[in-house]
Amino acid sequence: MMNKRLCVLGAVLLCSVSSAAMAQQLTGPYITGGIGATFPLPIQSKGPSNQVLPNNQSSTSVTYDTGIASSLAGGWEFGNGFRAELQFGTSNADMNHVDHGALPKGGHVQTYDFFGNVLYDFYDLGLPVIPHVGGGIGELLIRNNGVVTPDAQVNGHSSVFGYQAIIGAEYPITENLKLGLDYRFIGSEDTDINETIAGQAAVAHYKYYSHNIFLTLRVEFGEPPAAPAPVVAAPPPAPPAKAPEVQRAFQVFFDFNKSDVTGAGAKVIQQAADSVKAGNLTQINVTGHTDTVGSAKYNQALSEKRAAAVKAQLVADGVPAGEIATVGVGKTGLLVPTADGVREPQNRRAEIVLQ
Known part of the structure; x- marks a missing residue:
């Protein structure tokens, strides 16, 4: 009987404390x-x-x-x-x-x-x-x-x-x-x-x-006081924006048996010059190519002329001449492998590589 009374008293006290705690x-x-x-x-x-x-x-x-x-x-x-x-x-x-x-x-x-x-x-x-x-x-x-x-x-x-x-x-x-x-x-x-x-x-x-x-x-007759606004932690600083990748390889195509830069080729060379300036690049390699029509000696000279024409246009677009190296490889290093004497437009090109 005593234990029951103690349990009842404990329950009453617990309810009282809970009621006050909730108030x-x-x-x-x-x-x-x-x-x-x-x-x-x-x-x-x-x-x-x-x-x-x-x-x-x-x-x-x-x-x-x-x-x-x-x-x-x-x-x-x-x-x-x-x-x-x-x-x-x-x-x-x-x-x-x-x-x-x-x-x-x-x-x-x-x-x-x-x-x-x-x-x-x-x-x-x-x-x-x-x-x-x-x-x-x-x-x-x-x-x-x-x-x-x-x-x-x-x-x-x-x-x-x-x-x-x-x-x-x-x-x-x-x-x-x-x-x-x-x-x-x-x-x-x-x-x-x-x-x-x-x-x-x-x-x-x-x-x-x-x-x-x-x-x-x-x-x-009142209401509970308004809860304080939650403290929102400031978002971590965004990582610095990655610099856009600089394009490092360009192809300039030429007409058959020509070393003159076409209008389309001039646009490609301008893009290459812009990439040089944006990426603070100081080493530019220009390689001239030909198709397989004609002798090796003739095509070697033609490939060198094409490389020189591209360099001249890069200089005109603001790239220092001292940063440009040119070389001609004639009818070797074909982009599209063909038999000798074949006119392939994609082989008549100069390749610009930025480093």
């Missing part, structure tokens, strides 16, 4: 209502300096019964633990003793408070509840009614500066509903109260203090 502060408006008990502290009211109460006393001591208190507040949550609110509250407590005798006609004190509060919620403690602390300042209206003693009558009200300190905790029932328990200490500056003493009107002064315990319920 997060919202951003937006809320309202809070509270009801509880007030415990006013005994007061010592003092009359004017030129006035002496009966029995040679210059002050009156008053004590109170436990009373009831309530409050209603509306505020705003900022999503970072802080919230601010405006509060209206009231309390009522009976007097149970006044100097100079009992209270044949009773008597009670009522308060009405109008406070501006600032509070901070501790969401990150990992507890089953969410603690908070805060404070407020504002106006405190204190009203005394029906106080009658054999020596004096007290009736009146006074509006003075008031303040409160708050400490408490809330349990998140749902994401937007929290049940709480608050302790609030409320105090005031000097307040005045009208008295009738021995048939004469007088004004007494005292400070009001009270301890208060509230059971609260807070309804939130």
Whole structure:
């Protein structure tokens, strides 16, 4: 039986911790209502300096019964633990003793408070509840009614500066509903109260203090704070662009038995010159060729003329002459193998090779 009870208690605590862990502060408006008990502290009211109460006393001591208190507040949550609110509250407590005798006609004190509060919620403690602390300042209206003693009558009200300190905790029932328990200490500056003493009107002064315990319920209307934008890592720098491959071999074709550069051949030579400049190349080899028509001696000379014609055009296109080497190979090194004496257009050429 004991083990079962421990298991149930453990489950309840686990659910409580899980509920608080899942809770997060919202951003937006809320309202809070509270009801509880007030415990006013005994007061010592003092009359004017030129006035002496009966029995040679210059002050009156008053004590109170436990009373009831309530409050209603509306505020705003900022999503970072802080919230601010405006509060209206009231309390009522009976007097149970006044100097100079009992209270044949009773008597009670009522308060009405109008406070501006600032509070901070501790969401990150990992507890089953969410603690908070805060404070407020504002106006405190204190009203005394029906106080009658054999020596004096007290009736009146006074509006003075008031303040409160708050400490408490809330349990998140749902994401937007929290049940709480608050302790609030409320105090005031000097307040005045009208008295009738021995048939004469007088004004007494005292400070009001009270301890208060509230059971609260807070309804939130906000939304969870926006999640921070994900940090996107900068993409790695793109690798440097590869320089385009420079064309290194060109074929310039010639008419039969000619060494003159044709229009088509001039375009090919211009491309070769551009490649030399783009690739910062300094060694250009030009080799002249012929077909197999004619003698070897004749074709050797013709191939050299063709190589020289291509060099001249390269120089004209901006390639330094000192970087160009030429050679003629006649009718050897055929592009298209043929028998001797065959006119093959692809064999009548000059080959440009860049290094």
